[in-house]
Amino acid sequence: MNIVEKAKEEVVSIARIIYREGLVFETWGNISARPTENEVVITPSGIPYEKLTFVDIVTVNLAGQAVKGKWKPSTELPLHLAIYEQRKDVRAIVHTHSSCALAFAASRQDVPVVLEEQAQIVGGPVKVADYALPGSTELAENALKILGNEENAVLLANHGLVGIGKDLTTALQICRIIERSARIILWSKLLGSPYILSPEDVTALRNNFLFAYGQNNPAANS
Ligand SMILES: [Zn+2]
Numbered sequence: 001m002n003i004v005e006k007a008k009e010e011v012v013s014i015a016r017i018i019y020r021e022g023l024v025f026e027t028w029g030n031i032s033a034r035p036t037e038n039e040v041v042i043t044p045s046g047i048p049y050e051k052l053t054f055v056d057i058v059t060v061n062l063a064g065q066a067v068k069g070k071w072k073p074s075t076e077l078p079l080h081l082a083i084y085e086q087r088k089d090v091r092a093i094v095h096t097h098s099s100c101a102l103a104f105a106a107s108r109q110d111v112p113v114v115l116e117e118q119a120q121i122v123g124g125p126v127k128v129a130d131y132a133l134p135g136s137t138e139l140a141e142n143a144l145k146i147l148g149n150e151e152n153a154v155l156l157a158n159h160g161l162v163g164i165g166k167d168l169t170t171a172l173q174i175c176r177i178i179e180r181s182a183r184i185i186l187w188s189k190l191l192g193s194p195y196i197l198s199p200e201d202v203t204a205l206r207n208n209f210l211f212a213y214g215q216n217n218p219a220a221n222s
Pocket residue numbers: 028029030076095096097134159160
């Protein structure tokens with residue numbers, strides 16, 4: 001199995017996870033990966049998640065032309081390609097329509113950092129991009145204004161969440177953590193108001209994760 005085929009298998013497995021966990025609704029949401037410099041594999045448009053298999057994933061080049069696949073690619077292809085174009089560090093994109101993140105997107109409020117894992121993995125609050133119609137180049141432009149060169153996630157106003165990363169596992173983890181943060185914030189509001197972590201604590205948590213956390217981190221045992 002070559003690198004592109006392997007990426008397609010990973011896209012299918014992440015698609016099954018986001019569907020099973022309720023991070024997407026019906027056929028909305030989409031996933032892509034960039035296994036080579038000029039190839040992106042992406043979920044097809046409008047195919048139910050439970051039926052999705054390896055052969056349904058579409059391969060396109062960076063210009064957006066379908067290279068291989070029997071279906072049309074996701075209608076959010078322009079968003080995915082624009083992100084890969086701007087962010088050379090990004091190799092995977094997961095776009096969900098999860099309920100609690102959407103509550104923030106619908107009220108056009110950023111998701112502040114109240115959980116340590118958001119500080120560690122996402123690295124800060126998640127901001128909302130200006131509204132634009134789905135599938136439009138304007139949507140991609142608005143999302144990129146927020147993502148810039150460093151952000152790992154963006155909320156699309158009245159629409160959904162985009163998590164990006166060096167691989168699909170990371171992009172999925174970002175979407176899961178933001179959905180969980182959004183849910184905890186909503187619950188906390190029932191009890192009063194959640195405490196938002198200070199920028200200093202967020203930076204300390206992020207640095208600790210990047211430079212000291214985990215078994216394989218060279219700094220972990222120093
Ligand atoms: Zn969407």
